[in-house]
Amino acid sequence: MDFIKTTELDSKYNHLEKKSINELLVSINKEDKTVPLAVEKALPQIEKLIQKVVYQLKQGGRLFYIGAGTSGRLGVLDASECPPTFGVPYDLVIGIIAGGDSAIRKAVEFAEDSIDLGWKDLKSHDINEKDVVIGIAASGTTPYVIGALDSCNKNNIITGCITNNYNSPLSKTAQFPIEVVVGPEVVTGSSRMKAGTAQKLVLNMITTTTMIQLGRIKGNKMVDMQLSNNKLVNRGTKMIMTELHIAEEEAKKLLDIFGNVRSAIENYNNGYR
Template structure:
């Protein structure tokens, strides 16, 4: 396979550049990320369809990663229960070194070929689920060995990688290869690769939640009432969707029913009463 992610940066003698030149070059490289994702959209779409199908059939989704990509997947997964009101455990992360050690970033755990499958087994992984390996290089031992075990146990797999024809992509039923090219700092895949991974995580999780009915029109009607800002947002959603003009009345309904969606359902049932 071709390790594009390890190819030398086209920018030389960075230590001699003024700040303005460094930031301009980084910005220019970042602009190429969206185009790289656009080229991989057919693969992304197939992966999303597979995730939706698995969840609708009673399964769960697992991100499986190490390094920057794995840590970014944690950020994506932890937002979903609050934003879309899904039950915890529907979208999960298996991280090299464990999520509890996220801040410590134990990079040596990327080479552990047993830990990923052990963590998956602890979560009772089964054929209803789908596991998505995250690896910029496409060769991370932690991810590769875990996907190999998934395939042996007939568990559906996907991946997000940034090199073509990688071993991890070969172990994925639904591979996504987003080729972002050499990094500004040679081999620093937390940069363009990480940006691409974050954008794809947003794309996957948002689209999955929409397809699962957790969004109406363009509103997060199932958002949990965790603070005043979010409660205000839910009240305004109810006012718009329920055609209410009294803020305090709408707020009482939202609080009484635990969210905009349940309050809307109550209003609709009252009308059909």
């Protein structure tokens, strides 16, 4: 199969500047509706990669996301949400973006064009054979990401990718490629739109499924979440009340003592009163 960069194909919509706000919204929404269906087609690929991620993390490995621009930002976002949501260490899931943390807010020119910089950034985290590295690039052609994964392969490190084109150089480099082809964007080449949405959905699947498999969810509750604000304290209190069938005052007391929903429930069940 020839490589066709569908993320760069011309939009199905033209003369956008002449359309009303309603017409633009309807067009964007129409295209957005196609994204979950494209993700569905990639579920077998997603499953294979998650199986490997779960295995490696159970062996003491870490999960790395590496990307540039929107793709890099989405990886950093997903990684940064794992500790507060699942109570895992901040160095278990790590997001790396071309150009460093400043590139999260402001684009760093030509950072993604270096074939060597991605591997250098990974080495600064003492990357090793226990880890998994997932490269994210809508086009599947970003040198920063491809170079990083190629070096990982040469050093016996498991590699996966999330891309939005079939048969891309990145897909050929990754051991476990995920290809979610969403087609042309409403604004030609603006892969922050459908492609970015698809990447976010896949990232949600990877970390959420992995953390469930690692025992970080009880029933359907975030029992290991960090209690970083009043909303989460209240949510944790209600979890304890529901699980243990106790009054709010007692549940809040347990949460204050143990600082964690799971710990509060386990200690109560073990006889703490």
